[in-house]
Amino acid sequence: MQPFGLSFARALGTVALGLGLVLPGLARAQAPAGAANTFDAVKSRGQLVCGVNTGLAGFAQPDSQGVWRGFDAEYCRAIAAAIFGDATKVRFVPTTAQVRFTALQSGEVDVLSRNTTWTLSRDTSLGLDFAATNFFDGQGFMVKTSLGVKSAKELEGATICVQPGTTTEQNLSDWSRANRIKFTPVVIERLEEIVGAYISGRCDAYTTDVSGLAATRSAQPKPDDHLILPEVISKEPLALGVRQGDARFADVVRWTHFLLLSAEEFGVTQANVDKMANDPRPEVKRMFSKDGGLGPMLGLPELWAVNVVKAVGNYGELFDRTLKPIGIQRGPNALWTTGGLQYSPPFR
Amino acid sequence: MSQTTIDPRSLRAPPRRPLRLSWSDERVRAIVWQVLVVGVIGAIVWWLWSNTVHNLEVRRIATGFGFLGREAGLPIAESLIEYSPTDTYLRALTVGLLNTLKVAVVGIVLATILGTVIGIARLSKNWLLAKIAAVYVEVIRDLPLLLQLLFWYALLQGLPGPRQALNPVQGVFLSNRGLKLPWIEWQDAHSFALIAFLLGAAGTWLYRRAAIAKRMQDGRPRAVWPVAVGAMLVLPVAVWAALGAPWVVDWPALRGFNFRGGLNMSPEYFALLLGLTLYTAGFIAEIVRAGILAVPGGQWEAAQALGLHPGQVLRQIVLPQALRVIVPPMTSQYLNITKNSSLAVAIGYQDIVSIANTTLNQTGQAIEGIAIIMLVYLTISLSISFFMNWYNARIALVER
Numbered sequence: 001m002q003p004f005g006l007s008f009a010r011a012l013g014t015v016a017l018g019l020g021l022v023l024p025g026l027a028r029a030q031a032p033a034g035a036a037n038t039f040d041a042v043k044s045r046g047q048l049v050c051g052v053n054t055g056l057a058g059f060a061q062p063d064s065q066g067v068w069r070g071f072d073a074e075y076c077r078a079i080a081a082a083i084f085g086d087a088t089k090v091r092f093v094p095t096t097a098q099v100r101f102t103a104l105q106s107g108e109v110d111v112l113s114r115n116t117t118w119t120l121s122r123d124t125s126l127g128l129d130f131a132a133t134n135f136f137d138g139q140g141f142m143v144k145t146s147l148g149v150k151s152a153k154e155l156e157g158a159t160i161c162v163q164p165g166t167t168t169e170q171n172l173s174d175w176s177r178a179n180r181i182k183f184t185p186v187v188i189e190r191l192e193e194i195v196g197a198y199i200s201g202r203c204d205a206y207t208t209d210v211s212g213l214a215a216t217r218s219a220q221p222k223p224d225d226h227l228i229l230p231e232v233i234s235k236e237p238l239a240l241g242v243r244q245g246d247a248r249f250a251d252v253v254r255w256t257h258f259l260l261l262s263a264e265e266f267g268v269t270q271a272n273v274d275k276m277a278n279d280p281r282p283e284v285k286r287m288f289s290k291d292g293g294l295g296p297m298l299g300l301p302e303l304w305a306v307n308v309v310k311a312v313g314n315y316g317e318l319f320d321r322t323l324k325p326i327g328i329q330r331g332p333n334a335l336w337t338t339g340g341l342q343y344s345p346p347f348r
Numbered sequence: 349m350s351q352t353t354i355d356p357r358s359l360r361a362p363p364r365r366p367l368r369l370s371w372s373d374e375r376v377r378a379i380v381w382q383v384l385v386v387g388v389i390g391a392i393v394w395w396l397w398s399n400t401v402h403n404l405e406v407r408r409i410a411t412g413f414g415f416l417g418r419e420a421g422l423p424i425a426e427s428l429i430e431y432s433p434t435d436t437y438l439r440a441l442t443v444g445l446l447n448t449l450k451v452a453v454v455g456i457v458l459a460t461i462l463g464t465v466i467g468i469a470r471l472s473k474n475w476l477l478a479k480i481a482a483v484y485v486e487v488i489r490d491l492p493l494l495l496q497l498l499f500w501y502a503l504l505q506g507l508p509g510p511r512q513a514l515n516p517v518q519g520v521f522l523s524n525r526g527l528k529l530p531w532i533e534w535q536d537a538h539s540f541a542l543i544a545f546l547l548g549a550a551g552t553w554l555y556r557r558a559a560i561a562k563r564m565q566d567g568r569p570r571a572v573w574p575v576a577v578g579a580m581l582v583l584p585v586a587v588w589a590a591l592g593a594p595w596v597v598d599w600p601a602l603r604g605f606n607f608r609g610g611l612n613m614s615p616e617y618f619a620l621l622l623g624l625t626l627y628t629a630g631f632i633a634e635i636v637r638a639g640i641l642a643v644p645g646g647q648w649e650a651a652q653a654l655g656l657h658p659g660q661v662l663r664q665i666v667l668p669q670a671l672r673v674i675v676p677p678m679t680s681q682y683l684n685i686t687k688n689s690s691l692a693v694a695i696g697y698q699d700i701v702s703i704a705n706t707t708l709n710q711t712g713q714a715i716e717g718i719a720i721i722m723l724v725y726l727t728i729s730l731s732i733s734f735f736m737n738w739y740n741a742r743i744a745l746v747e748r
């Protein structure tokens with residue numbers, strides 16, 4: 001995006017956090033303890049501010065018209081559709097791995113939909129809450145095919161590119177210690193720069209979430225020149241993040257995700273969602289009819305479920321549209337009914 | 349800046365008047381205003397502080413510096429001290445601080461040398477030399493530093509990989525992994541020899557001072573160089589030899605993916621150092637040029653009339669006088685190098701900002717992290733300012 005905006009953007013983010021914490025008016029308006037919460041703030045603003053990554057094919061990347069495309073971007077639209085019945089009421093804010101939490105804490109964004117791993121410390125001392133895991137992932141390595149490496153175990157002595165402020169960075173340290181593999185890190189904040197360093201040969205390998213590797217690989221002129229090694233060295237449940245203690249808004253985000261899963265489970269698609277109000281299955285009818293009563297329980301319009309599925313489709317459709325083209329399989333992200341991990345609690 | 353001359357009138361105390369408790373008394377007014385201003389500022393600070401604490405509590409964000417003792421887990425590529433990811437955040441931040449100093453100190457020295465040379469070249473009678481220097485200054489100062497850093501970094505990444513490394517001389521390799529040089533295996537004997545050298549240098553300096561003082565008395569010149577050679581060369585070598593003269597060369601060699609052994613200069617450090625040096629040298633050149641131009645032409649002519657050759661005129665007559673003009677603005681250039689070194693994050697050199705940012709991201713303690721960064725820069729900047737002010741006072745014109 002903005003090639004030189006990096007340090008500046010971070011500085012702004014940090015200052016914003018500082019101000020957010022220091023100035024009472026600004027900060028208390030968003031303080032979760034009071035009556036005012038993010039949900040009300042978003043509604044009265046008439047727009048959802050969604051923190052996405054700075055440009056990762058398949059997840060969130062502006063297309064040639066500047067429209068954000070990808071899995072994470074569609075989740076932002078789904079939440080907006082749930083709240084406003086209008087998927088376009090979203091402002092996308094690109095955040096690097098390092099500034100994302102500051103951006104959320106300071107109130108610069110309402111929700112993080114950007115390859116963020118759910119961990120204990122982030123859930124507690126960083127002041128975040130994770131609403132739902134929308135993509136189960138793990139960390140891997142990518143090398144150039146020409147290097148002749150077939151396994152991560154052969155990386156002894158290698159130089160490895162990694163983004164700072166990620167679980168990736170910490171997992172890499174743990175893994176190298178556990179496997180007694182020494183490596184030299186190259187740590188650059190901006191995604192473009194770190195990928196550039198890998199491509200130029202500054203690093204022998206690039207490590208991040210396997211989905212991120214697949215996305216980067218697919219964006220190269222010759223994807224076949226790059227090999228994702230078979231080892232997956234960590235669990236990376238990528239989750240939607242909100243501010244800690246923001247329970248109502250967290251519910252909205254969480255149930256939007258579950259709605260996408262349930263819609264897939266029941267075969268509800270973008271094309272047939274309008275007909276579901278009269279579906280013989282009680283749960284489906286409850287979800288998609290005008291008097292199901294579920295939306296108001298979340299503080300949402302009655303037809304929120306119809307609006308969401310109409311805007312982005314069900315989880316499977318969304319996945320196939322955004323991630324399948326870059327070669328990512330459902331794998332653990334298949335529904336539980338087909339042996340995957342994606343599972344929605346009942347809508348009642 | 350130091351006050352070198354004192355207006356004698358300021359030493360005379362004004363006549364004392366009794367304090368009248370009335371608004372018309374200037375001193376009463378002054379006291380009231382000052383108490384008011386301090387009070388308001390104090391209240392604002394207290395208010396901001398209590399809000400911050402309240403907001404952090406509400407958001408349940410961790411506070412305090414307890415995190416400094418926890419395991420950092422972050423990989424750091426280059427470090428002047430022993431470091432592994434199992435060390436604490438405190439140690440990781442120390443590594444970052446040393447990395448900042450490493451680039452700032454070397455950058456200051458190199459930029460000063462280069463800037464002085466270019467500044468003098470701009471005043472050269474050689475047309476081509478003067479023009480080249482002028483173009484350099486214009487171009488370098490007009491391009492944003494970040495752009496220059498990215499440019500140098502991209503250029504260094506364009507070097508061949510380690511297996512095709514350029515190998516101009518035996519043991520020297522240049523590749524996209526950096527510059528590899530042979531180095532000796534450092535042992536205690538080398539440390540002691542280094543200490544001997546430093547003591548020798550101090551001794552030489554003291555001797556030189558004494559020699560000049562004596563010359564002032566009897567007019568006889570005394571050669572300093574035999575003492576210098578003895579104290580700074582013979583002594584360290586003797587110490588080293590007495591300790592067994594260890595000399596094992598550590599040759600860099602390609603093993604697996606990378607070079608092992610030898611001394612390494614990473615592309616990140618090199619790009620940052622190069623960018624900072626070339627950029628700041630452009631500004632220093634202008635300061636030096638202005639300083640030299642500030643010395644009246646009569647000084648040149650008078651010195652030449654005494655039979656000094658141009659080099660002597662420059663070194664002994666002009667530069668010492670120019671220094672008085674040069675030093676104050678130079679201080680801000682040194683401060684700039686230090687502060688600009690924080691652009692390191694863009695090209696992956698792990699300085700204090702880079703490591704504090706990662707720490708801040710992992711612990712969520714933004715306020716503490718920023719406080720640490722500010723403290724570090726403040727301390728470095730104040731140290732530079734104090735030193736330069738001291739130096740400035742030392743070289744100031746002594747009026748007799």
Ligand SMILES: N[C@@H](CCC(=O)N[C@@H](CS)C(=O)NCC(=O)O)C(=O)O
Nearest residue numbers: 053054096097116117166167191212
């Ligand atoms: N899941 C990891 C890594 C997340 C991450 O930042 N991944 C990279 C590579 S997949 C990314 O999305 N970068 C985009 C950016 O920095 O804009 C975490 O939460 O720490």
